[in-house]
Amino acid sequence: MSAQNDSEDAPQFARPGEATVSAHHVIPQEESLPDTAKQIVEDETMLDGNSRLNLATFVGTWMDDDAKQVYEASFDKNMIDKDEYPQTAAIEDNCWHMLANLWHAPDASQSIGTSTIGSSEACMLGGLAFKRRWQQARRAAGKDTSKPNLVMSSAVQVCWEKFCNYFDVEPRFVPISREHKTLDGHDLEKYVDENTIGVVAIMGVTYTGMYEPVAEIARTLDAIQAEKGLDIPIHVDGASGAMVAPFLQPELEWDFRLERVHSISTSAHKYGLVYPGLGWVVWRHAQWLPEDLVFQVSYLGGQMPTFALNFSRPGAQVLLQYYMFLRLGFEGYRAVQKASQDVAKHLAEGIAGIGAFQLWNDGSDIPVFAWYLKDGHTENWNLYHLQDRLRMNGWLVPAYPMPDDLSDLTVQRIVVRNGLSMDLAAGLLADIQAQTAYLDALESPMPVEGQHPGFHH
Numbered sequence: 519m520s521a522q523n524d525s526e527d528a529p530q531f532a533r534p535g536e537a538t539v540s541a542h543h544v545i546p547q548e549e550s551l552p553d554t555a556k557q558i559v560e561d562e563t564m565l566d567g568n569s570r571l572n573l574a575t576f577v578g579t580w581m582d583d584d585a586k587q588v589y590e591a592s593f594d595k596n597m598i599d600k601d602e603y604p605q606t607a608a609i610e611d612n613c614w615h616m617l618a619n620l621w622h623a624p625d626a627s628q629s630i631g632t633s634t635i636g637s638s639e640a641c642m643l644g645g646l647a648f649k650r651r652w653q654q655a656r657r658a659a660g661k662d663t664s665k666p667n668l669v670m671s672s673a674v675q676v677c678w679e680k681f682c683n684y685f686d687v688e689p690r691f692v693p694i695s696r697e698h699k700t701l702d703g704h705d706l707e708k709y710v711d712e713n714t715i716g717v718v719a720i721m722g723v724t725y726t727g728m729y730e731p732v733a734e735i736a737r738t739l740d741a742i743q744a745e746k747g748l749d750i751p752i753h754v755d756g757a758s759g760a761m762v763a764p765f766l767q768p769e770l771e772w773d774f775r776l777e778r779v780h781s782i783s784t785s786a787h788k789y790g791l792v793y794p795g796l797g798w799v800v801w802r803h804a805q806w807l808p809e810d811l812v813f814q815v816s817y818l819g820g821q822m823p824t825f826a827l828n829f830s831r832p833g834a835q836v837l838l839q840y841y842m843f844l845r846l847g848f849e850g851y852r853a854v855q856k857a858s859q860d861v862a863k864h865l866a867e868g869i870a871g872i873g874a875f876q877l878w879n880d881g882s883d884i885p886v887f888a889w890y891l892k893d894g895h896t897e898n899w900n901l902y903h904l905q906d907r908l909r910m911n912g913w914l915v916p917a918y919p920m921p922d923d924l925s926d927l928t929v930q931r932i933v934v935r936n937g938l939s940m941d942l943a944a945g946l947l948a949d950i951q952a953q954t955a956y957l958d959a960l961e962s963p964m965p966v967e968g969q970h971p972g973f974h975h
C-alpha cells in the first residue's frame with residue numbers, strides 16, 4: 519500500500535492495506551500514515567503495566583509539567599556534543615559539583631565527576647578507577663597485577679557482577695544473614711588481601727532498601743590497614759540512598775566525610791527525581807581518578823575531559839536534573855523524600871498489622887521495605903500468590919528470594935517513590951489486606967508448579 523494513495527478520510531484500520539497484522543520482525547516494505555503507525559505503537563503497548571502502579575521499580579515515573587516542557591525542548595541534544603552544546607556541558611558540571619558539595623567533599627573544586635546513563639555505568643566507572651589505581655600501584659612496586667578482586671555484599675545489584683565479569687575482576691561476596699542483614703564489616707578481614715582493589719558499600723540495598731553502615735566498614739578497613747598495611751578504598755553505591763540520606767538522615771556519616779570513600783555514584787532517575795536514564799559519579803579528589811582513563815573531546819575550540827562507557831547519550835536528563843535542583847532546592851528534596859518515607863512507614867506498619875507477615879525492615883532508611891511470611895503462618899499459599907493476586911488490580915509488588923546465604927527466604931518489597939500518595943497507598947493497603955484475607959480463607963493449597971521469580975535486581 520502506498521500512503522499517498524490512501525483516502526485520509528477513511529476510518530483508521532479500514533483504509534486499504536490497514537486491516538492487517540504488522541510485521542514484527544521485518545521492517546515493512548512500504549510506509550504507513552503517521553497516525554496509523556502511532557496507533558499501532560500505542561495499541562501494542564496498551565498491555566504494559568501502569569508505571570505509577572509499579573512498586574517494583576526505583577526509577578522515577580512522574581515529573582511535573584514544567585519538567586516535561588524542559589524535556590520537550592531538549593530531547594534532541596546529545597550530551598557528548600560539548601562543543602555544540604557548551605551550556606548543557608556547563609550545566610552537567612554544575613550538577614556534579616552540587617552533588618560533591620551535598621556529599622561533603624572536602625573541597626568540591628578539587629573533586630571530579632560526570633553524568634552517566636545510570637548507576638550501572640557510574641558504578642563501572644568507579645570500579646575501573648579502583649582497578650587502574652591498584653594496577654598502577656602494583657606495577658610501581660614491581661608486583662603481580664593479574665588477580666584483582668572486589669569485595670562486596672552478596673546483595674549487590676547485578677551491575678557489580680557485570681563489572682567483575684566484563685573487566686576481569688574476581689568478585690568476593692560477603693554473604694548476608696539474619697544476624698548480618700547487610701555488609702557491616704563483620705568478617706571483612708577474611709575477604710580482603712593485597713589484590714583487593716576496593717570495597718563496595720551500598721546505601722540502599724536493592725533487595726531491602728537498607729543502608730550499609732559505611733562508617734563501620736571504613737573503621738574495619740582502618741583496623742585492617744593498621745594491622746596488615748592494606749589501604750583499601752570504598753566506593754559507595756548510593757543508587758537510591760545518596761539522594762535520600764543527605765535530606766532525611768543528614769547526621770549519618772556515609773559520604774566524603776569518611777576519608778576512605780573515594781567515589782560515590784547515584785541514579786538521578788531514582789530519588790534524584792528525574793526520568794530515566796541519568797546517573798552521576800563523583801570522586802572526592804581528582805587524584806582518585808587515574809588520568810589515563812580520561813579522554814578528551816572538543817569543547818569551545820578546546821578540549822574537555824570525559825570518562826564514560828558510552829559516547830552519544832541524551833543530554834535532556836541533565837537539564838532535567840538541573841531543573842529539579844533549582845526547582846526543589848534542599849528543602850524541596852527533603853520534603854519530597856520525607857513524604858515518600860511517611861508513606862513507606864505507614865504501609866510497613868499496615869502490612870505488619872495484618873498478622874501474616876514479618877517486616878524485614880520498615881522503610882526508615884530509604885522509603886523501601888520488605889517483608890516475609892511468618893514462619894508457620896500457612897501451608898496454603900506463598901508470597902508469589904499474593905504478588906499474582908495484587909497484579910490482578912494492576913499493582914506490581916514483586917516477590918523474590920533473598921541472595922546468598924538467605925536464598926531459602928522469599929520476601930516481597932515495596933518501593934515508595936514520589937507520586938505514590940497516601941491516598942493511593944491507602945488503596946494498596948486495602949488491597950493487600952483483602953487479598954491476604956482471601957488467601958488465608960483457602961481450604962486447600964494453591965498450586966505451586968512452575969512458580970519462579972520473574973523479577974531481577
Ligand SMILES: Cc1ncc(COP(=O)(O)O)c(C=O)c1O
Nearest residue numbers: 576636637638675724755757785
Ligand atoms: C544499589 C543499586 N546499584 C545499582 C543499580 C543500577 O542502577 P541503574 O538502573 O541506574 O543502572 C541499582 C538499581 O536498582 C541499585 O539499586
